Amino acid sequence: MTRIDLSAIETLPNTPAVFLVHTEGREPYLARTSQLRRRLLRLLGERAAPSRLLTLRALATGIEYTLVASTLESNLVFYETARRWFPESYIEYIRLRFPAYVKLVLSNEFPRAHVTTRPGGGRGRYFGPFRTRASAEQFLDGALDLFQVRRCQEDLTPSPDHPGCIYGEMNMCLRPCQQIVGPDEYASEVARLSDFLHTSGQSLLAATAAARDRMSAEMEFEAAARQHARYERIQEVLRARDDLASEVGVLNGVAVTASVDPAAVDLRFLLGGAWCEPIRFRTAPDPGEMIPLDRRLREAASAVKPPPVTQKERAEHLAILARWYYSTWREGEWLPFASLDKLPYRRLVKALSKTGDGRDVP
Structure with missing residues:
Protein backbone atom coordinates (compact mmCIF):
# COMPACT_ATOMS: atom_id res chain seq x y z
CA MET A 1 0.00 0.00 0.00
CA THR A 2 1.24 3.49 -0.86
CA ARG A 3 1.49 5.76 2.15
CA ILE A 4 0.37 9.38 1.96
CA ASP A 5 3.31 11.77 1.64
CA LEU A 6 3.00 14.10 4.63
CA SER A 7 5.36 16.61 3.05
CA ALA A 8 2.80 17.10 0.27
CA ILE A 9 0.09 17.76 2.84
CA GLU A 10 2.32 20.41 4.43
CA THR A 11 2.06 22.41 1.20
CA LEU A 12 -1.75 22.44 1.17
CA PRO A 13 -3.60 25.65 2.10
CA ASN A 14 -5.02 25.86 5.59
CA THR A 15 -8.41 27.08 4.37
CA PRO A 16 -11.99 25.71 4.31
CA ALA A 17 -12.48 22.67 2.10
CA VAL A 18 -14.43 19.49 1.46
CA PHE A 19 -12.10 16.49 1.32
CA LEU A 20 -12.20 12.78 0.66
CA VAL A 21 -9.63 10.30 1.98
CA HIS A 22 -9.50 7.05 0.02
CA THR A 23 -8.81 4.01 2.18
CA GLU A 24 -7.71 0.47 1.45
CA GLY A 25 -10.56 -2.01 1.58
CA ARG A 26 -13.05 0.43 3.08
CA GLU A 27 -15.37 3.24 2.10
CA PRO A 28 -13.64 6.60 1.66
CA TYR A 29 -13.80 9.12 4.47
CA LEU A 30 -15.67 12.30 3.49
CA ALA A 31 -15.70 15.41 5.65
CA ARG A 32 -15.66 19.20 5.73
CA THR A 33 -13.19 21.38 7.53
CA SER A 34 -12.33 25.01 8.09
CA GLN A 35 -8.57 24.23 8.10
CA LEU A 36 -7.64 21.68 5.45
CA ARG A 37 -3.94 21.22 6.16
CA ARG A 38 -4.39 20.98 9.92
CA ARG A 39 -7.26 18.49 9.64
CA LEU A 40 -5.40 16.19 7.23
CA LEU A 41 -2.25 16.22 9.32
CA ARG A 42 -4.30 15.27 12.35
CA LEU A 43 -5.95 12.41 10.45
CA LEU A 44 -2.86 11.13 8.67
CA GLY A 45 0.09 12.25 10.75
CA GLU A 46 2.05 10.12 13.18
CA ARG A 47 0.93 10.10 16.81
CA ALA A 48 3.47 10.50 19.57
CA ALA A 49 1.18 8.66 21.96
CA PRO A 50 -2.00 6.57 21.73
CA SER A 51 -5.12 8.68 21.24
CA ARG A 52 -8.85 8.23 20.89
CA LEU A 53 -8.93 10.65 17.98
CA LEU A 54 -9.64 9.15 14.56
CA THR A 55 -6.55 8.28 12.54
CA LEU A 56 -6.46 7.01 8.95
CA ARG A 57 -2.69 6.84 8.57
CA ALA A 58 -2.55 3.06 8.24
CA LEU A 59 -5.46 2.94 5.76
CA ALA A 60 -5.23 6.05 3.57
CA THR A 61 -4.25 5.61 -0.08
CA GLY A 62 -5.17 8.97 -1.60
CA ILE A 63 -6.78 12.36 -1.04
CA GLU A 64 -9.20 14.50 -3.01
CA TYR A 65 -10.24 17.97 -1.92
CA THR A 66 -12.14 21.03 -3.09
CA LEU A 67 -11.47 24.43 -1.59
CA VAL A 68 -14.60 26.37 -0.65
CA ALA A 69 -15.18 29.99 0.30
CA SER A 70 -18.72 29.98 1.69
CA THR A 71 -21.00 27.76 3.72
CA LEU A 72 -23.40 27.41 0.78
CA GLU A 73 -20.58 26.23 -1.48
CA SER A 74 -19.44 23.83 1.23
CA ASN A 75 -22.96 22.40 1.56
CA LEU A 76 -23.36 21.92 -2.19
CA VAL A 77 -19.91 20.39 -2.75
CA PHE A 78 -20.41 18.11 0.26
CA TYR A 79 -23.80 17.05 -1.12
CA GLU A 80 -22.53 16.34 -4.65
CA THR A 81 -19.50 14.43 -3.38
CA ALA A 82 -21.62 12.34 -1.03
CA ARG A 83 -24.05 11.54 -3.86
CA ARG A 84 -21.19 10.32 -6.01
CA TRP A 85 -19.52 8.13 -3.40
CA PHE A 86 -22.47 7.07 -1.24
CA PRO A 87 -25.43 6.83 -3.65
CA GLU A 88 -27.49 4.67 -1.29
CA SER A 89 -26.93 6.59 1.93
CA TYR A 90 -25.87 10.14 1.10
CA ILE A 91 -28.98 11.73 2.65
CA GLU A 92 -28.14 10.21 6.03
CA TYR A 93 -24.42 10.82 5.54
CA ILE A 94 -24.81 14.57 5.13
CA ARG A 95 -27.75 14.70 7.58
CA LEU A 96 -29.96 16.53 5.13
CA ARG A 97 -33.17 17.68 6.78
CA PHE A 98 -36.14 18.31 4.50
CA PRO A 99 -38.12 21.49 5.22
CA ALA A 100 -41.90 21.78 5.38
CA TYR A 101 -44.20 22.67 2.49
CA VAL A 102 -47.89 23.34 2.06
CA LYS A 103 -49.33 20.84 -0.40
CA LEU A 104 -52.58 21.40 -2.24
CA VAL A 105 -53.74 17.85 -2.95
CA LEU A 106 -55.38 17.68 -6.37
CA SER A 107 -55.69 13.92 -6.73
CA ASN A 108 -58.94 13.92 -4.74
CA GLU A 109 -62.29 14.93 -6.21
CA PHE A 110 -62.56 17.38 -3.33
CA PRO A 111 -59.01 18.78 -2.94
CA ARG A 112 -57.57 19.67 0.44
CA ALA A 113 -54.34 21.17 1.76
CA HIS A 114 -51.89 19.89 4.33
CA VAL A 115 -48.26 20.22 5.42
CA THR A 116 -45.63 17.80 4.14
CA THR A 117 -41.84 17.53 4.03
CA ARG A 118 -41.56 15.68 0.71
CA PRO A 119 -42.65 17.67 -2.34
CA GLY A 120 -43.26 15.82 -5.57
CA GLY A 121 -45.38 12.81 -4.66
CA GLY A 122 -48.76 12.52 -6.38
CA ARG A 123 -50.83 15.21 -8.07
CA GLY A 124 -50.59 18.48 -6.26
CA ARG A 125 -49.07 21.92 -5.99
CA TYR A 126 -46.38 22.64 -3.43
CA PHE A 127 -45.58 25.90 -1.69
CA GLY A 128 -42.49 26.44 0.43
CA PRO A 129 -39.96 25.81 1.80
CA PHE A 130 -40.88 27.08 5.26
CA ARG A 131 -38.51 27.64 8.15
CA THR A 132 -40.20 25.04 10.36
CA ARG A 133 -43.18 22.75 10.22
CA ALA A 134 -44.84 24.91 12.87
CA SER A 135 -44.55 28.03 10.69
CA ALA A 136 -45.99 26.13 7.71
CA GLU A 137 -48.94 24.95 9.79
CA GLN A 138 -49.51 28.45 11.15
CA PHE A 139 -49.55 29.92 7.65
CA LEU A 140 -51.84 27.19 6.32
CA ASP A 141 -54.30 27.60 9.19
CA GLY A 142 -54.46 31.32 8.54
CA ALA A 143 -54.86 30.86 4.79
CA LEU A 144 -57.67 28.33 5.20
CA ASP A 145 -59.53 30.82 7.40
CA LEU A 146 -59.84 32.97 4.27
CA PHE A 147 -61.45 30.25 2.15
CA GLN A 148 -64.21 27.69 2.53
CA VAL A 149 -62.00 24.71 1.75
CA ARG A 150 -62.26 21.57 3.83
CA ARG A 151 -59.67 20.79 6.50
CA CYS A 152 -60.48 17.13 7.03
CA GLN A 153 -57.96 14.66 5.62
CA GLU A 154 -60.33 11.81 4.78
CA ASP A 155 -61.21 10.71 1.26
CA LEU A 156 -64.77 11.95 1.14
CA THR A 157 -67.79 9.89 0.28
CA PRO A 158 -70.37 12.69 0.14
CA SER A 159 -73.74 11.92 1.65
CA PRO A 160 -76.58 13.97 3.17
CA ASP A 161 -76.16 11.77 6.26
CA HIS A 162 -72.48 12.67 6.75
CA PRO A 163 -72.02 14.10 10.28
CA GLY A 164 -69.94 17.05 9.02
CA CYS A 165 -67.64 19.02 11.33
CA ILE A 166 -67.39 22.21 13.33
CA TYR A 167 -65.95 24.17 10.38
CA GLY A 168 -69.07 23.47 8.35
CA GLU A 169 -71.24 24.61 11.25
CA MET A 170 -69.22 27.84 11.44
CA ASN A 171 -69.64 28.42 7.69
CA MET A 172 -65.87 28.03 7.19
CA CYS A 173 -66.29 25.10 4.79
CA LEU A 174 -68.59 24.55 1.82
CA ARG A 175 -69.50 21.13 3.28
CA PRO A 176 -69.01 18.94 0.21
CA CYS A 177 -69.19 15.96 2.59
CA GLN A 178 -72.90 16.66 3.09
CA GLN A 179 -73.47 17.41 -0.61
CA ILE A 180 -74.23 21.06 0.13
CA VAL A 181 -72.10 21.83 -2.94
CA GLY A 182 -70.99 19.70 -5.85
CA PRO A 183 -67.49 19.11 -7.24
CA ASP A 184 -67.63 22.05 -9.67
CA GLU A 185 -68.62 24.66 -7.10
CA TYR A 186 -66.07 23.31 -4.63
CA ALA A 187 -63.38 23.33 -7.34
CA SER A 188 -63.92 27.06 -7.92
CA GLU A 189 -63.16 27.74 -4.24
CA VAL A 190 -60.04 25.55 -4.43
CA ALA A 191 -58.95 27.51 -7.51
CA ARG A 192 -59.17 30.74 -5.49
CA LEU A 193 -56.99 29.19 -2.78
CA SER A 194 -54.54 27.97 -5.41
CA ASP A 195 -54.31 31.47 -6.93
CA PHE A 196 -53.78 32.92 -3.45
CA LEU A 197 -50.82 30.61 -2.85
CA HIS A 198 -49.41 31.00 -6.35
CA THR A 199 -49.47 34.81 -6.23
CA SER A 200 -48.28 35.05 -2.61
CA GLY A 201 -51.67 36.42 -1.63
CA GLN A 202 -51.79 39.22 -4.19
CA SER A 203 -54.84 37.82 -6.00
CA LEU A 204 -56.99 38.00 -2.87
CA LEU A 205 -55.54 41.32 -1.73
CA ALA A 206 -56.34 42.92 -5.08
CA ALA A 207 -59.89 41.54 -5.16
CA THR A 208 -60.56 42.64 -1.57
CA ALA A 209 -59.13 46.12 -2.15
CA ALA A 210 -61.24 46.53 -5.28
CA ALA A 211 -64.39 45.49 -3.41
CA ARG A 212 -63.58 47.86 -0.54
CA ASP A 213 -63.00 50.80 -2.87
CA ARG A 214 -66.17 50.08 -4.85
CA MET A 215 -68.30 49.92 -1.72
CA SER A 216 -66.72 53.09 -0.40
CA ALA A 217 -67.49 54.88 -3.68
CA GLU A 218 -71.08 53.67 -3.42
CA MET A 219 -71.19 55.05 0.16
CA GLU A 220 -71.74 51.61 1.67
CA PHE A 221 -69.35 52.40 4.47
CA GLU A 222 -70.17 49.50 6.79
CA ALA A 223 -69.59 46.99 4.01
CA ALA A 224 -66.40 48.84 3.04
CA ALA A 225 -65.20 48.63 6.65
CA ARG A 226 -65.77 44.88 6.65
CA GLN A 227 -63.75 44.53 3.46
CA HIS A 228 -60.98 46.65 4.96
CA ALA A 229 -60.91 44.43 8.05
CA ARG A 230 -60.67 41.43 5.73
CA TYR A 231 -57.83 43.14 3.84
CA GLU A 232 -55.92 43.60 7.09
CA ARG A 233 -56.57 39.98 8.02
CA ILE A 234 -55.09 38.84 4.70
CA GLN A 235 -52.01 40.96 5.33
CA GLU A 236 -51.66 39.40 8.77
CA VAL A 237 -51.77 35.91 7.25
CA LEU A 238 -49.15 36.86 4.66
CA ARG A 239 -46.82 38.17 7.36
CA ALA A 240 -46.72 34.63 8.74
CA ARG A 241 -45.39 33.35 5.40
CA ASP A 242 -41.65 32.65 5.53
CA ASP A 243 -39.38 34.49 3.10
CA LEU A 244 -38.68 31.60 0.72
CA ALA A 245 -42.22 30.25 0.62
CA SER A 246 -43.55 30.25 -2.93
CA GLU A 247 -44.67 27.73 -5.50
CA VAL A 248 -41.84 25.23 -5.78
CA GLY A 249 -41.90 24.91 -9.56
CA VAL A 250 -41.34 28.64 -10.07
Whole structure:
Protein backbone atom coordinates (compact mmCIF):
# COMPACT_ATOMS: atom_id res chain seq x y z
CA MET A 1 0.00 0.00 0.00
CA THR A 2 1.24 3.49 -0.86
CA ARG A 3 1.49 5.76 2.15
CA ILE A 4 0.37 9.38 1.96
CA ASP A 5 3.31 11.77 1.64
CA LEU A 6 3.00 14.10 4.63
CA SER A 7 5.36 16.61 3.05
CA ALA A 8 2.80 17.10 0.27
CA ILE A 9 0.09 17.76 2.84
CA GLU A 10 2.32 20.41 4.43
CA THR A 11 2.06 22.41 1.20
CA LEU A 12 -1.75 22.44 1.17
CA PRO A 13 -3.60 25.65 2.10
CA ASN A 14 -5.02 25.86 5.59
CA THR A 15 -8.41 27.08 4.37
CA PRO A 16 -11.99 25.71 4.31
CA ALA A 17 -12.48 22.67 2.10
CA VAL A 18 -14.43 19.49 1.46
CA PHE A 19 -12.10 16.49 1.32
CA LEU A 20 -12.20 12.78 0.66
CA VAL A 21 -9.63 10.30 1.98
CA HIS A 22 -9.50 7.05 0.02
CA THR A 23 -8.81 4.01 2.18
CA GLU A 24 -7.71 0.47 1.45
CA GLY A 25 -10.56 -2.01 1.58
CA ARG A 26 -13.05 0.43 3.08
CA GLU A 27 -15.37 3.24 2.10
CA PRO A 28 -13.64 6.60 1.66
CA TYR A 29 -13.80 9.12 4.47
CA LEU A 30 -15.67 12.30 3.49
CA ALA A 31 -15.70 15.41 5.65
CA ARG A 32 -15.66 19.20 5.73
CA THR A 33 -13.19 21.38 7.53
CA SER A 34 -12.33 25.01 8.09
CA GLN A 35 -8.57 24.23 8.10
CA LEU A 36 -7.64 21.68 5.45
CA ARG A 37 -3.94 21.22 6.16
CA ARG A 38 -4.39 20.98 9.92
CA ARG A 39 -7.26 18.49 9.64
CA LEU A 40 -5.40 16.19 7.23
CA LEU A 41 -2.25 16.22 9.32
CA ARG A 42 -4.30 15.27 12.35
CA LEU A 43 -5.95 12.41 10.45
CA LEU A 44 -2.86 11.13 8.67
CA GLY A 45 0.09 12.25 10.75
CA GLU A 46 2.05 10.12 13.18
CA ARG A 47 0.93 10.10 16.81
CA ALA A 48 3.47 10.50 19.57
CA ALA A 49 1.18 8.66 21.96
CA PRO A 50 -2.00 6.57 21.73
CA SER A 51 -5.12 8.68 21.24
CA ARG A 52 -8.85 8.23 20.89
CA LEU A 53 -8.93 10.65 17.98
CA LEU A 54 -9.64 9.15 14.56
CA THR A 55 -6.55 8.28 12.54
CA LEU A 56 -6.46 7.01 8.95
CA ARG A 57 -2.69 6.84 8.57
CA ALA A 58 -2.55 3.06 8.24
CA LEU A 59 -5.46 2.94 5.76
CA ALA A 60 -5.23 6.05 3.57
CA THR A 61 -4.25 5.61 -0.08
CA GLY A 62 -5.17 8.97 -1.60
CA ILE A 63 -6.78 12.36 -1.04
CA GLU A 64 -9.20 14.50 -3.01
CA TYR A 65 -10.24 17.97 -1.92
CA THR A 66 -12.14 21.03 -3.09
CA LEU A 67 -11.47 24.43 -1.59
CA VAL A 68 -14.60 26.37 -0.65
CA ALA A 69 -15.18 29.99 0.30
CA SER A 70 -18.72 29.98 1.69
CA THR A 71 -21.00 27.76 3.72
CA LEU A 72 -23.40 27.41 0.78
CA GLU A 73 -20.58 26.23 -1.48
CA SER A 74 -19.44 23.83 1.23
CA ASN A 75 -22.96 22.40 1.56
CA LEU A 76 -23.36 21.92 -2.19
CA VAL A 77 -19.91 20.39 -2.75
CA PHE A 78 -20.41 18.11 0.26
CA TYR A 79 -23.80 17.05 -1.12
CA GLU A 80 -22.53 16.34 -4.65
CA THR A 81 -19.50 14.43 -3.38
CA ALA A 82 -21.62 12.34 -1.03
CA ARG A 83 -24.05 11.54 -3.86
CA ARG A 84 -21.19 10.32 -6.01
CA TRP A 85 -19.52 8.13 -3.40
CA PHE A 86 -22.47 7.07 -1.24
CA PRO A 87 -25.43 6.83 -3.65
CA GLU A 88 -27.49 4.67 -1.29
CA SER A 89 -26.93 6.59 1.93
CA TYR A 90 -25.87 10.14 1.10
CA ILE A 91 -28.98 11.73 2.65
CA GLU A 92 -28.14 10.21 6.03
CA TYR A 93 -24.42 10.82 5.54
CA ILE A 94 -24.81 14.57 5.13
CA ARG A 95 -27.75 14.70 7.58
CA LEU A 96 -29.96 16.53 5.13
CA ARG A 97 -33.17 17.68 6.78
CA PHE A 98 -36.14 18.31 4.50
CA PRO A 99 -38.12 21.49 5.22
CA ALA A 100 -41.90 21.78 5.38
CA TYR A 101 -44.20 22.67 2.49
CA VAL A 102 -47.89 23.34 2.06
CA LYS A 103 -49.33 20.84 -0.40
CA LEU A 104 -52.58 21.40 -2.24
CA VAL A 105 -53.74 17.85 -2.95
CA LEU A 106 -55.38 17.68 -6.37
CA SER A 107 -55.69 13.92 -6.73
CA ASN A 108 -58.94 13.92 -4.74
CA GLU A 109 -62.29 14.93 -6.21
CA PHE A 110 -62.56 17.38 -3.33
CA PRO A 111 -59.01 18.78 -2.94
CA ARG A 112 -57.57 19.67 0.44
CA ALA A 113 -54.34 21.17 1.76
CA HIS A 114 -51.89 19.89 4.33
CA VAL A 115 -48.26 20.22 5.42
CA THR A 116 -45.63 17.80 4.14
CA THR A 117 -41.84 17.53 4.03
CA ARG A 118 -41.56 15.68 0.71
CA PRO A 119 -42.65 17.67 -2.34
CA GLY A 120 -43.26 15.82 -5.57
CA GLY A 121 -45.38 12.81 -4.66
CA GLY A 122 -48.76 12.52 -6.38
CA ARG A 123 -50.83 15.21 -8.07
CA GLY A 124 -50.59 18.48 -6.26
CA ARG A 125 -49.07 21.92 -5.99
CA TYR A 126 -46.38 22.64 -3.43
CA PHE A 127 -45.58 25.90 -1.69
CA GLY A 128 -42.49 26.44 0.43
CA PRO A 129 -39.96 25.81 1.80
CA PHE A 130 -40.88 27.08 5.26
CA ARG A 131 -38.51 27.64 8.15
CA THR A 132 -40.20 25.04 10.36
CA ARG A 133 -43.18 22.75 10.22
CA ALA A 134 -44.84 24.91 12.87
CA SER A 135 -44.55 28.03 10.69
CA ALA A 136 -45.99 26.13 7.71
CA GLU A 137 -48.94 24.95 9.79
CA GLN A 138 -49.51 28.45 11.15
CA PHE A 139 -49.55 29.92 7.65
CA LEU A 140 -51.84 27.19 6.32
CA ASP A 141 -54.30 27.60 9.19
CA GLY A 142 -54.46 31.32 8.54
CA ALA A 143 -54.86 30.86 4.79
CA LEU A 144 -57.67 28.33 5.20
CA ASP A 145 -59.53 30.82 7.40
CA LEU A 146 -59.84 32.97 4.27
CA PHE A 147 -61.45 30.25 2.15
CA GLN A 148 -64.21 27.69 2.53
CA VAL A 149 -62.00 24.71 1.75
CA ARG A 150 -62.26 21.57 3.83
CA ARG A 151 -59.67 20.79 6.50
CA CYS A 152 -60.48 17.13 7.03
CA GLN A 153 -57.96 14.66 5.62
CA GLU A 154 -60.33 11.81 4.78
CA ASP A 155 -61.21 10.71 1.26
CA LEU A 156 -64.77 11.95 1.14
CA THR A 157 -67.79 9.89 0.28
CA PRO A 158 -70.37 12.69 0.14
CA SER A 159 -73.74 11.92 1.65
CA PRO A 160 -76.58 13.97 3.17
CA ASP A 161 -76.16 11.77 6.26
CA HIS A 162 -72.48 12.67 6.75
CA PRO A 163 -72.02 14.10 10.28
CA GLY A 164 -69.94 17.05 9.02
CA CYS A 165 -67.64 19.02 11.33
CA ILE A 166 -67.39 22.21 13.33
CA TYR A 167 -65.95 24.17 10.38
CA GLY A 168 -69.07 23.47 8.35
CA GLU A 169 -71.24 24.61 11.25
CA MET A 170 -69.22 27.84 11.44
CA ASN A 171 -69.64 28.42 7.69
CA MET A 172 -65.87 28.03 7.19
CA CYS A 173 -66.29 25.10 4.79
CA LEU A 174 -68.59 24.55 1.82
CA ARG A 175 -69.50 21.13 3.28
CA PRO A 176 -69.01 18.94 0.21
CA CYS A 177 -69.19 15.96 2.59
CA GLN A 178 -72.90 16.66 3.09
CA GLN A 179 -73.47 17.41 -0.61
CA ILE A 180 -74.23 21.06 0.13
CA VAL A 181 -72.10 21.83 -2.94
CA GLY A 182 -70.99 19.70 -5.85
CA PRO A 183 -67.49 19.11 -7.24
CA ASP A 184 -67.63 22.05 -9.67
CA GLU A 185 -68.62 24.66 -7.10
CA TYR A 186 -66.07 23.31 -4.63
CA ALA A 187 -63.38 23.33 -7.34
CA SER A 188 -63.92 27.06 -7.92
CA GLU A 189 -63.16 27.74 -4.24
CA VAL A 190 -60.04 25.55 -4.43
CA ALA A 191 -58.95 27.51 -7.51
CA ARG A 192 -59.17 30.74 -5.49
CA LEU A 193 -56.99 29.19 -2.78
CA SER A 194 -54.54 27.97 -5.41
CA ASP A 195 -54.31 31.47 -6.93
CA PHE A 196 -53.78 32.92 -3.45
CA LEU A 197 -50.82 30.61 -2.85
CA HIS A 198 -49.41 31.00 -6.35
CA THR A 199 -49.47 34.81 -6.23
CA SER A 200 -48.28 35.05 -2.61
CA GLY A 201 -51.67 36.42 -1.63
CA GLN A 202 -51.79 39.22 -4.19
CA SER A 203 -54.84 37.82 -6.00
CA LEU A 204 -56.99 38.00 -2.87
CA LEU A 205 -55.54 41.32 -1.73
CA ALA A 206 -56.34 42.92 -5.08
CA ALA A 207 -59.89 41.54 -5.16
CA THR A 208 -60.56 42.64 -1.57
CA ALA A 209 -59.13 46.12 -2.15
CA ALA A 210 -61.24 46.53 -5.28
CA ALA A 211 -64.39 45.49 -3.41
CA ARG A 212 -63.58 47.86 -0.54
CA ASP A 213 -63.00 50.80 -2.87
CA ARG A 214 -66.17 50.08 -4.85
CA MET A 215 -68.30 49.92 -1.72
CA SER A 216 -66.72 53.09 -0.40
CA ALA A 217 -67.49 54.88 -3.68
CA GLU A 218 -71.08 53.67 -3.42
CA MET A 219 -71.19 55.05 0.16
CA GLU A 220 -71.74 51.61 1.67
CA PHE A 221 -69.35 52.40 4.47
CA GLU A 222 -70.17 49.50 6.79
CA ALA A 223 -69.59 46.99 4.01
CA ALA A 224 -66.40 48.84 3.04
CA ALA A 225 -65.20 48.63 6.65
CA ARG A 226 -65.77 44.88 6.65
CA GLN A 227 -63.75 44.53 3.46
CA HIS A 228 -60.98 46.65 4.96
CA ALA A 229 -60.91 44.43 8.05
CA ARG A 230 -60.67 41.43 5.73
CA TYR A 231 -57.83 43.14 3.84
CA GLU A 232 -55.92 43.60 7.09
CA ARG A 233 -56.57 39.98 8.02
CA ILE A 234 -55.09 38.84 4.70
CA GLN A 235 -52.01 40.96 5.33
CA GLU A 236 -51.66 39.40 8.77
CA VAL A 237 -51.77 35.91 7.25
CA LEU A 238 -49.15 36.86 4.66
CA ARG A 239 -46.82 38.17 7.36
CA ALA A 240 -46.72 34.63 8.74
CA ARG A 241 -45.39 33.35 5.40
CA ASP A 242 -41.65 32.65 5.53
CA ASP A 243 -39.38 34.49 3.10
CA LEU A 244 -38.68 31.60 0.72
CA ALA A 245 -42.22 30.25 0.62
CA SER A 246 -43.55 30.25 -2.93
CA GLU A 247 -44.67 27.73 -5.50
CA VAL A 248 -41.84 25.23 -5.78
CA GLY A 249 -41.90 24.91 -9.56
CA VAL A 250 -41.34 28.64 -10.07
CA LEU A 251 -38.97 29.34 -7.18
CA ASN A 252 -36.10 31.33 -8.69
CA GLY A 253 -33.25 33.28 -7.17
CA VAL A 254 -29.51 33.83 -7.14
CA ALA A 255 -27.11 33.45 -4.23
CA VAL A 256 -24.12 35.78 -4.27
CA THR A 257 -21.32 34.38 -2.13
CA ALA A 258 -17.59 34.76 -1.67
CA SER A 259 -15.29 32.89 -4.04
CA VAL A 260 -11.97 31.13 -3.56
CA ASP A 261 -10.76 33.59 -6.19
CA PRO A 262 -10.31 36.86 -4.25
CA ALA A 263 -10.98 38.85 -7.42
CA ALA A 264 -14.37 37.21 -7.99
CA VAL A 265 -17.65 36.24 -6.40
CA ASP A 266 -19.72 33.12 -7.01
CA LEU A 267 -23.19 33.41 -8.53
CA ARG A 268 -25.36 30.38 -7.85
CA PHE A 269 -28.68 30.51 -9.67
CA LEU A 270 -31.67 28.50 -8.53
CA LEU A 271 -34.23 28.01 -11.32
CA GLY A 272 -37.48 26.16 -10.78
CA GLY A 273 -36.24 24.99 -7.39
CA ALA A 274 -33.01 23.46 -8.76
CA TRP A 275 -29.42 24.69 -8.44
CA CYS A 276 -27.59 25.52 -11.67
CA GLU A 277 -23.87 25.28 -12.28
CA PRO A 278 -22.09 28.09 -10.39
CA ILE A 279 -20.68 31.10 -12.19
CA ARG A 280 -17.37 32.56 -11.02
CA PHE A 281 -17.86 36.23 -11.79
CA ARG A 282 -14.90 38.59 -11.69
CA THR A 283 -15.88 41.88 -10.09
CA ALA A 284 -13.41 43.81 -12.24
CA PRO A 285 -12.97 43.42 -16.00
CA ASP A 286 -9.83 41.84 -17.39
CA PRO A 287 -7.01 44.26 -18.30
CA GLY A 288 -7.84 46.10 -21.49
CA GLU A 289 -11.49 45.03 -21.39
CA MET A 290 -14.01 47.88 -21.51
CA ILE A 291 -17.25 45.92 -21.11
CA PRO A 292 -19.56 47.52 -18.48
CA LEU A 293 -20.43 45.48 -15.40
CA ASP A 294 -24.14 45.49 -16.21
CA ARG A 295 -23.50 44.01 -19.64
CA ARG A 296 -21.18 41.34 -18.26
CA LEU A 297 -23.83 40.38 -15.73
CA ARG A 298 -26.49 40.13 -18.42
CA GLU A 299 -24.24 37.96 -20.56
CA ALA A 300 -23.53 35.68 -17.61
CA ALA A 301 -27.23 35.40 -16.73
CA SER A 302 -28.24 34.70 -20.33
CA ALA A 303 -26.07 31.57 -20.31
CA VAL A 304 -27.85 30.08 -17.28
CA LYS A 305 -30.11 27.14 -18.12
CA PRO A 306 -32.43 25.18 -15.81
CA PRO A 307 -30.80 21.82 -15.05
CA PRO A 308 -32.71 18.60 -15.73
CA VAL A 309 -33.52 17.22 -12.28
CA THR A 310 -35.88 14.66 -10.84
CA GLN A 311 -38.49 15.55 -8.24
CA LYS A 312 -36.29 13.90 -5.62
CA GLU A 313 -33.27 15.96 -6.62
CA ARG A 314 -35.34 19.16 -6.59
CA ALA A 315 -36.46 18.39 -3.04
CA GLU A 316 -32.81 17.90 -2.05
CA HIS A 317 -31.75 21.16 -3.70
CA LEU A 318 -34.49 23.05 -1.89
CA ALA A 319 -33.47 21.44 1.40
CA ILE A 320 -29.94 22.78 0.91
CA LEU A 321 -31.33 26.23 0.08
CA ALA A 322 -33.53 26.23 3.20
CA ARG A 323 -30.66 25.02 5.41
CA TRP A 324 -28.48 27.90 4.22
CA TYR A 325 -31.08 30.66 3.99
CA TYR A 326 -32.83 30.06 7.31
CA SER A 327 -29.61 29.47 9.25
CA THR A 328 -28.15 31.93 11.73
CA TRP A 329 -24.74 31.58 10.05
CA ARG A 330 -25.85 32.54 6.53
CA GLU A 331 -23.37 34.66 4.64
CA GLY A 332 -23.75 36.15 1.19
CA GLU A 333 -26.85 37.60 -0.44
CA TRP A 334 -30.02 36.01 -1.81
CA LEU A 335 -31.99 37.77 -4.55
CA PRO A 336 -35.32 36.21 -5.57
CA PHE A 337 -36.80 36.95 -8.99
CA ALA A 338 -39.79 35.85 -11.05
CA SER A 339 -37.78 34.95 -14.16
CA LEU A 340 -34.35 35.58 -15.66
CA ASP A 341 -35.67 38.41 -17.82
CA LYS A 342 -36.78 40.13 -14.59
CA LEU A 343 -33.48 39.71 -12.78
CA PRO A 344 -32.95 42.77 -10.50
CA TYR A 345 -29.59 43.86 -11.89
CA ARG A 346 -29.30 46.98 -9.74
CA ARG A 347 -29.71 44.95 -6.56
CA LEU A 348 -27.36 42.32 -7.97
CA VAL A 349 -24.63 44.94 -8.48
CA LYS A 350 -25.05 46.04 -4.86
CA ALA A 351 -24.84 42.42 -3.72
CA LEU A 352 -21.62 41.97 -5.71
CA SER A 353 -20.12 45.00 -4.01
CA LYS A 354 -21.22 43.90 -0.55
CA THR A 355 -20.02 40.33 -0.97
CA GLY A 356 -16.70 41.21 -2.58
CA ASP A 357 -15.09 42.09 0.77
CA GLY A 358 -15.98 45.72 0.45
CA ARG A 359 -14.13 46.16 -2.85
CA ASP A 360 -15.50 48.83 -5.12
CA VAL A 361 -17.37 47.40 -8.06
CA PRO A 362 -16.89 49.47 -11.23
